[in-house]
Amino acid sequence: MALLPDVSLVTAAVLLVAVALTVALIALERPPITRSVALAFTPWGVVAALLHSLAVAGAYPSSVRGVFVIPYAFLTTFVIAGLCWALLHQLATVRDTEPAGDYLAAAGIGTLMVLSVVLVWRAPLDGTAALWLTAPLVVSAVLAAGTLLLLAFWDTSALTRVGSLGLVTAAGYILLGVTVVVRVDVYGRPLGPGLGRDLLAWTATLPTASLFGTGWPFVLLGLTVALFTARYLGRAARGDPVRAYLLLGAIATVGTGTGFALLIGTVFA
Numbered sequence: 001m002a003l004l005p006d007v008s009l010v011t012a013a014v015l016l017v018a019v020a021l022t023v024a025l026i027a028l029e030r031p032p033i034t035r036s037v038a039l040a041f042t043p044w045g046v047v048a049a050l051l052h053s054l055a056v057a058g059a060y061p062s063s064v065r066g067v068f069v070i071p072y073a074f075l076t077t078f079v080i081a082g083l084c085w086a087l088l089h090q091l092a093t094v095r096d097t098e099p100a101g102d103y104l105a106a107a108g109i110g111t112l113m114v115l116s117v118v119l120v121w122r123a124p125l126d127g128t129a130a131l132w133l134t135a136p137l138v139v140s141a142v143l144a145a146g147t148l149l150l151l152a153f154w155d156t157s158a159l160t161r162v163g164s165l166g167l168v169t170a171a172g173y174i175l176l177g178v179t180v181v182v183r184v185d186v187y188g189r190p191l192g193p194g195l196g197r198d199l200l201a202w203t204a205t206l207p208t209a210s211l212f213g214t215g216w217p218f219v220l221l222g223l224t225v226a227l228f229t230a231r232y233l234g235r236a237a238r239g240d241p242v243r244a245y246l247l248l249g250a251i252a253t254v255g256t257g258t259g260f261a262l263l264i265g266t267v268f269a
Contacts, residue, residue: 007066015067019075022082031089033242037101038249039165041081043108045172045257048077050115053264057122070261074254081108123268132186133267136178140259143178143219144170147226151234154227158234161241165248166234170226172256177215177222179259183266185213 007015031037048070054060055068067076081104088103125133147170151159159166183189184200191197196218203214229251237244 007072011064011067012072015072015075015079018079022079022086025086026082029086029089031085033246034101035161035163035165035237035241035245037085037104038245038252039168040101040105040108041085041249042165042168042172042252042256043105043112044077044081045074045253045255046112046260047081047108047115048073048253048257049260049264050112050119051077052261053119053268054115054122056265057119057268059118059122070258074257077257119264119268125267129267132182133263136175136182136263140171140175140178143174143223144168144226147174147223148230151227151230155231155234157238158231160234161237161244162230162234162248165245165252166230169230169248169252169255170223172252172259173222173226173229174219175222175259176255176262177218177220179263179266180218181213181215183262184215187266189266 051068052070052073055065055073058065060068066072084107085104088107092103144167148159148167151166162169180191180196184191191200199217200214203209203217208216229248233244233248233251237248
C-alpha cells in the first residue's frame with residue numbers, strides 16, 4: 001500500500017482546499033456531534049479503502065489517481081462524506097425528520113456496496129480468496145467483542161460511553177493485525193518498508209515463529225491499541241463528549257479503512 005502516492009502539487013492543493021471548505025461548511029452549519037454521528041462516518045472508511053483498491057487496479061485516469069490512493073483517499077472521502085452530512089443535516093432541519101447521522105450511515109453503506117460490486121466485477125474472486133476475505137472479518141469481530149468484554153470488567157463506565165463505536169474501533173484495528181497475519185503467514189507477501197517490516201524480522205527469529213508464524217504481534221498490538229483507546233476516550237467523553245467522539249470516530253474510520261485496504265490488497269493482488 002503506497003504511503004506517499006505521486007500527486008502533483010496542484011492536485012494536492014485543490015484537495016486540501018476542498019477539505020478546508022468542507023470543514024468550514026460543517027462549522028457554519030454546526031450539526032450536532034454525537035456518538036451515533038461519529039459511528040455513521042465509519043462506513044466511509046471502507047469507502048476510502050475501496051477507492052484505494054480501485055486506484056491500485058487502474059480504474060481511474062492517471063491525472064486523478066493519486067487522490068484516491070491512501071492516505072489521500074481518506075481526505076477525498078471526507079470531502080464526499082462531509083458534504084453529504086451537511087446536506088442531510090440541512091434537509092433534516094428543514095423537514096424536521098430523523099437525525100442526519102442515520103442517513104449518513106446509510107449513504108456510506110450504499111456507496112461501499114456499489115464500489116464492492118465494481119471491484120469484484122473487475123477482479124473476480126475464487127473460493128480460496130473469498131475464504132481469506134471473510135475469515136479475518138469474522139475473527140476480528142469475535143476478538144473485538146472479547147476486547148470490549150475486558151473493558152467491561154476494567155471500566156464499565158467507559159464502555160457505556162463508547163458503546164458500538166468502541167466495538168467498531170476495536171474491530172478495525174484488530175482487522176489490521178489479523179490481515180497482517182494473512183498477508184505474511186498465509187500469502188507469503190511482505191509488508192511495506194517501515195517499523196512493521198522490522199517487527200516481522202524480529203518475530204521471525206523467535207522460537208514461536210515455526211508454530212504461530214510471524215504476524216501474531218500485530219494482532220496483539222491491535223487488541224492493545226483498541227482496548228486503551230476505547231478506555232481513554234470513554235473516560236474523556238464524560239467531560240468533553242464532542243471532542244472524544246470526534247477523535248474516536250476519526251480513529252475508528254481510519255483504522256477500519258486501513259484494515260480493509262490491506263485486506264483487499266492482500267486478497268485481490
